[in-house]
Amino acid sequence: HRKLALRHHPDKNIGKSEEEQEQSALQFKLIQAAYECLSDDMERKWYDEHRGMILSGGMNRGGGGAEDGADGSTFLFDVMPY
Numbered sequence: 001h002r003k004l005a006l007r008h009h010p011d012k013n014i015g016k017s018e019e020e021q022e023q024s025a026l027q028f029k030l031i032q033a034a035y036e037c038l039s040d041d042m043e044r045k046w047y048d049e050h051r052g053m054i055l056s057g058g059m060n061r062g063g064g065g066a067e068d069g070a071d072g073s074t075f076l077f078d079v080m081p082y
Contacts, residue, residue, distance in 0.1 A: 001035050 008028040037043045
């Protein structure tokens with residue numbers, strides 16, 4: 001976490017183009033959000049219990065059921081693999 005945060009920190013990317021700075025700022029925000037989530041014991045426990053669902057991008061892999069979204073969607077997150 002620390003190495004990625006330093007690499008993408010807005011203060012460390014001053015000499016780069018505006019587009020590169022925006023991309024780094026976005027990556028920095030994602031890294032910080034992940035750190036905050038995983039450093040909280042309760043959120044870490046929830047993540048560990050739902051990791052497969054999050055990584056597959058769906059709430060209910062079997063389809064149907066009360067967990068589906070109101071629009072019939074089973075997707076909880078738009079996940080970008082790294």
